[in-house]
Amino acid sequence: MHRFKITELGENAFWLRGDEREHLVRVLRLVPGDDIVGFDNTGAEYYATILKIEDKSVTCRILETSHPEVEAKTKVYLVAGLSKGEKMEWVIQKGTELGMSGLVPLRVKRAVMRLEGNKAVDRVERWQKIASEAAKQSHRVQEPKIFAVADWVELQKVLPANTQWLIPYEEEKTERLFTVLNSLAPLLPIALIIGPEGGFEPSEVTWAQEHLGAKSVSLGPRILRAETAALAATAMVLAHYGDLG
Amino acid sequence: MHRFKITELGENAFWLRGDEREHLVRVLRLVPGDDIVGFDNTGAEYYATILKIEDKSVTCRILETSHPEVEAKTKVYLVAGLSKGEKMEWVIQKGTELGMSGLVPLRVKRAVMRLEGNKAVDRVERWQKIASEAAKQSHRVQEPKIFAVADWVELQKVLPANTQWLIPYEEEKTERLFTVLNSLAPLLPIALIIGPEGGFEPSEVTWAQEHLGAKSVSLGPRILRAETAALAATAMVLAHYGDLG
Numbered sequence: 001m002h003r004f005k006i007t008e009l010g011e012n013a014f015w016l017r018g019d020e021r022e023h024l025v026r027v028l029r030l031v032p033g034d035d036i037v038g039f040d041n042t043g044a045e046y047y048a049t050i051l052k053i054e055d056k057s058v059t060c061r062i063l064e065t066s067h068p069e070v071e072a073k074t075k076v077y078l079v080a081g082l083s084k085g086e087k088m089e090w091v092i093q094k095g096t097e098l099g100m101s102g103l104v105p106l107r108v109k110r111a112v113m114r115l116e117g118n119k120a121v122d123r124v125e126r127w128q129k130i131a132s133e134a135a136k137q138s139h140r141v142q143e144p145k146i147f148a149v150a151d152w153v154e155l156q157k158v159l160p161a162n163t164q165w166l167i168p169y170e171e172e173k174t175e176r177l178f179t180v181l182n183s184l185a186p187l188l189p190i191a192l193i194i195g196p197e198g199g200f201e202p203s204e205v206t207w208a209q210e211h212l213g214a215k216s217v218s219l220g221p222r223i224l225r226a227e228t229a230a231l232a233a234t235a236m237v238l239a240h241y242g243d244l245g
Numbered sequence: 246m247h248r249f250k251i252t253e254l255g256e257n258a259f260w261l262r263g264d265e266r267e268h269l270v271r272v273l274r275l276v277p278g279d280d281i282v283g284f285d286n287t288g289a290e291y292y293a294t295i296l297k298i299e300d301k302s303v304t305c306r307i308l309e310t311s312h313p314e315v316e317a318k319t320k321v322y323l324v325a326g327l328s329k330g331e332k333m334e335w336v337i338q339k340g341t342e343l344g345m346s347g348l349v350p351l352r353v354k355r356a357v358m359r360l361e362g363n364k365a366v367d368r369v370e371r372w373q374k375i376a377s378e379a380a381k382q383s384h385r386v387q388e389p390k391i392f393a394v395a396d397w398v399e400l401q402k403v404l405p406a407n408t409q410w411l412i413p414y415e416e417e418k419t420e421r422l423f424t425v426l427n428s429l430a431p432l433l434p435i436a437l438i439i440g441p442e443g444g445f446e447p448s449e450v451t452w453a454q455e456h457l458g459a460k461s462v463s464l465g466p467r468i469l470r471a472e473t474a475a476l477a478a479t480a481m482v483l484a485h486y487g488d489l490g
Binding site: 068069070094097098099137138139140176177178219220221222223224225228231232233235236238239242243244245 | 422483
């Protein structure tokens, strides 16, 4: 059953416009009488049937509303040092499948790409589309938010005030992720700050520890690539809270 | 420090030949006096210095031998339904970084590619190289083994006799991975049977349950792509036993 993000929600119906309409009409070629599922990022899911297809919108009659328990209870945010394009997309896609709540692209010293101005805005828009598609494919009812590209000093303003910051760091030899997780407040948001391919400068880790209260953690004895670390850490944190596995 | 798989081990020295020699000489352009690390899949690691570069081999003098605790204690094997080439390679690479012990490529009904005869042998050889490279990059001392492409009926002969078989399956609604993990014998090998993009035929899951004693498990409420499921399951199982995170 195809899933769509609702443009406008009524009492017994909803409407799809813009890209969603185009996708339904031109790509999937659905017609009145076909059933679809709509969601609107509030946690609700609407099983519906297509009533009418017009020039700029599709009208769908809601048959049943539900609130599937598909979203993670613990909010896990990825803060990802800018990596080569394909890797960022991969992390966004799979982070969404796993259940992350959002991703902040972070400018770091060893980033291989610069992303500023309009180029940054466009890229974030594209990344949001990837997150939206992945959310649909994994049957989520809440798309993760891809935040604007940020610098270290902006991080605290971007994520919730009670966010608990963790920084998986290959130089961290003593504090293991699970030990630290056991010491965190349950149900408060958790941010995982992941380096780019080149890792972090030690000064960046120190800054995060001093200004964000970030705890550096080891993900185990083996060296992980940046994108593997991002996904493994996300999976392990969500699993720890019963939101995965 | 560059890492190499040892071709021949002596008491105070080792030799690199074939591809390892070529990589050292032609690609990395190392010279006598440079230090390297050698490993030989026995769990040992040899910190060495290059003594002599000859036409077909490189002689290295061992300075120090260690047995780093970098390998997972619990042996996790991935049994992967044949997926499109790039996805198999990602899973092999990242499964190796995470710490898997081996991977069996499995012929399944909904596989998008056929792999038989010489083509299968060549592909497995290439996949083994990917596993070797990933083992080096993650500082492992034991390369995971990529087994020959197998059919369902061959699986029991391929992996250890006391293997505990788990089959993450999107149709499984009740048994969660963690509940099942808690019921398994600790320290016995675990095999995770992952479907291809199209998933398993129900008859295949039934066969695995009846003939392998496989337990079907849910990885949580969200639908995961095949490669995401493979990596998430591997990470969660290894983390459960303290071998990751």
